[in-house]
Amino acid sequence: MYAPIEPYETGTLKVSDIHTLYYEISGNKDGSPVIFLHGGPGGGCDEKDRSFFDPSQYKIILLDQRGAGKSTPTASLEENTTWDLVKDIERLRERLGIDKWHVFGGSWGSTLSLAYAQSHPDRVKTMVLRGIFTLRKSELRFFYQDGASHLFPEAWEEFIAPIPEPERQDIVTAYHAQLNAADDETRLRAARAWTKWEMTTSKLYVDPAQVAEAEENDFANAFARIENHYFVNDGFMRDGQLLEKQEIDKIRHIPCVVVQGRYDVICPATTAYALKKVWPEITLHIVPDAGHSSREPGTAKLLVKATDEFAHI
Template structure:
């Protein structure tokens, strides 16, 4: 990854009567524009996210999505859907007077990248996608009901602990009730448990520092409430919509590089493989010794290689 770098401009974009979105510009003001779409949803951007791009060649645009990061109001679910976020990307592009840009997204960011590109294919120069997630019921079931639970039983015990035994047949629904409880203690406890589960399972080797992020009340609440809100509502999409031929045909002409960890148990490799099958023109790299996180060495190396490849495009 490239060395740490500070933004040359930061700002807020008012996208509705409710939401103000934080954005920052990094790198070369005259460079080729690229937008970084963070995961979660609800995760927000991190300074390290600036470092996937050559700062001499790219004008790097980072956006905290609705309710996430420095955007306000934090953890808000109102007017917060996939299609609101797609419209936000367009509003930001127009605000910054960008004609076309490269789009980079991992995990939920890959979902939003696909949704945006399929909505505005004429505005996308290239796609770099990591840890593919398309919000299918099968993907949600694997991570939140039965699948990853068999690989991380001790972390799963911690995840299900706040939920009464009788409600564990639908963990998304059970968590929805607690994350939106009027009782602040119930809500905070559920938010931390939800966030710990994802942080615990995100790397091939468990990262204690990443797990500790769940103890940040503000981050945990935004991360858990917004994720659960999106998943309960199935992204406001048909099951498998992003992988339908009619959807892929809209973006088939766009150069795309996909980077996927072989042992990703948050967004399993089967989804990246399914995307490659319906979009054979794309390039798929499966990293043999990695999980879900963009920070794992093999994944980070390939992501930087991909952005370097597209930097003069």
């Protein structure tokens, strides 16, 4: 990854009576524009996200989605859907006077990248995606009900501990009640447990520093509440919508590189493979020694290689 840099511009974009979004721009003012779409939903951007791009070649734009990161109000679920976020990305493009840009997204960011590109295919130059997630019921069931639990049994036991045993046949719905509870203690305990489960399972080798993020109440509250809100609502999409032929046909012409960890248990490789089957024109790299995180060495190397190759398109 490239050396750390600082933004040369930061700003806010009011997108509704409720939501004001934070964005920043770094790199080359005259470079090829790229929009970074963070994960979660609710994860927010990190300063390290700038480093996937050559700052001499790219105008690097980071956007905190509704309720996430530095956008306000934090953790807000009102007027917060996939299609609200798609409209927000377009508003930012128009605000910045950009005709077409590159789109980069991992995990939920890959979901949003696909939804945005399918909505505005004429505005996307290229796509670099990682850890493909299309929010199908089968994907949610694997991570939150019966799948990853077989690989991380001790972490799973900790994850389901806040949920009364009779409610454990639908973990996502049970968590929804607690994450929206009236009292702060219940809500924050659930948020920390939800977030810790994802942080624990995101790398091939568990990273204690990443797990510790779950103890940060503000981050955990936004991350858990917004993720869960999207998941109980099926992403506000038809099941499998992003993989439907008529949707893929809209973006088939866009150059796209996908980087996928072989041992990603949050967004398993089967989804990236399903995308490749309906969109054979993409380049799919499966990293043999990686999990879900964008910053595992093999994954980061391939992501940077892809952005370097697309810089002049």
